[in-house]
Amino acid sequence: MPNIGSYEERLKDFQWSAAERELGIEPGRPLNIGWHCSDRICEMGKGDNTALIWEGLGGVQKQFTFDGVRLASNTIGRFLLDLGLGPEDRVCLFMDKVPELYLGVLGILKIGAIGQPLFSAFGDESLYIRLENAGTKAIITQRKHAPKVRKILDKLPRLEHIIVVDYDGKAPLQRKEIAFSLEKSAPVEDLEIHPTEAESPSLLHYTSGTTGLPKGVKHVHYSIVSQYLTAKWVHDLRDEDIYWCTADPGWVTGTSYGIIGPWSLGVTQTVLDGGFSAEAWYKFIEKHKITVWYSAPTAIRSLMKAGENLVKKHDLSSLRLLTSVGEPLNAEAVIWSEKVFGKAFLDTYFQTETGSIMITNFPGMKIKPGSMGKPFPGITAAILDPKTYEPYPETGRIGLIGIKPGWPAMMRTYWNNEETYQKKFRNGWYMTGDRASLDKEGYYWFVGRDDDIINTGGHLVSPFEVESVLLEHPAIAESAVVSKPDPINMEVVKAFVSLKAGFKPSPELDLEIMNFIRKKLSPLAMPQEIAFVDSLPKTRSGKIMRRILKAKEWGEEIGDTSTLEDD
């Protein structure tokens, strides 16, 4: 019997307060995710249980018990306090998936500071925008990523400390840099946990917007209530599980379900710090006898491409539950996983802003391949009419996914951008920006975004951000960026550019532009295709009409072109 028991029964008398009680949360008492995910688990008698099995390049392995996590996060917390950092200071984590990233999140939260995890593949421009917006005071990073921070340091007067976790003494530390070694530091047994409250800020995750700069999504410590219960009921986590969430904590899945969910339940989790390789992934599952595996459609489609024979070479019989997130999981992938693993991947749906799973397939529930599933108990979702923002009275119509605000993990605002936050609500609904339909049995079916945001491999990329950086390239006069279909990543970035006088299209320039974006922004934002054009379609007022370019890429109707600029 899965942890959720009967979905229908759970809907009848659902109260978030039941999860609060399980977590020992009492109104008016301090609530700290860092403490809940380590000290509390030790107090429950699970201190000797394995919390983290980490594997790096060449099979190097490190393990931490929950008591080890408690001590390590205390030690990191103490180091930060000694630097003068404290409540609500923004501390960025800019690292590969090394243990210090996971332990550092808890250490930051324990001292009441706000963790700002950022994807380590971000280029200096992406990094600068996010650090500047958050007014980040310290960044914890690795030697290999420190040069990106150095490049932008002069533009970040509020950044006081660059903490290098793997300093080897070979080259001198530079301005504002300080070394920290978890292994060489004396473990801190007692750290006074900052008495954060339910509404105290915890994490700041950045997400892309259609227009304007990335937005810092502010979460609070109370989010643990949603993350705990969804990890328990959707991922069905139990004491004996070995869980693997493949997401990077630079993205919300990596913190909600790669740190807080499993550790609030006292469950062992594994981390593979390396790039994607089907062979390496199967070996990892086999070696660590992983039981619950949370991955992404892009990875699943890459595994499909690698073939069934590779699966047969490995003993994957430990797997008992497979879940997926990031973008809609196509029916073929669900059917394939059932065939080769004997289990269908359960698709889950949420966003950086929602902080926890909103609509999902549950263990034990009838799976309709390609469907998003049903709303989590306590979540009121609807398909809204885009004109009135009222729920459609009938099923089968495509509209906007709206969710009634009020679940524990919901974002509290966008950092320094309350105005944009308020625009996310219409007629009392939180607007996800996604389109879907609802069938007669209450299953949701994803259709696509309601804006120009590109979802590539489960990560959102802002066309505006890419277009802006393209214009910084000396050869480019104008740019427009849209999504194009991709069999593995669902969508990838395609750029249309017109060149300045004196520049001509060439394969070399094409590659130069790709690398320019990759280094400035990130590999995700790098156009996988660049079309050199003489001019871009514009309205008579001069606005570039992305939708025409996008419609052509997707083979859709171009629609109304009456405002198109005359040739």
Next chain:
Amino acid sequence: MADDLKNVILNYVVAEYLEEGADPIGFDTPLISGGIVDSFSMVSLKRFLENQYKISIPDDDATPEAFDTVEKIADLVQRFTRA
């Protein structure tokens, strides 16, 4: 010839994908599974090879496994140069 090819690829990877001061890499260093080149960046590496050697590598052959080391990439390039 084979070593020349490997050196060109290695130098390009070092120049384009490694940060200044990063640990040195060799012909057999895992690039994709080692997290040095991610699957998105692989597209730009493929484009470089196609431009440099005037070849076309089909997407089905451009797998993370085939791009995992300089050694393997050189094998792939040689296969399509001969083709």
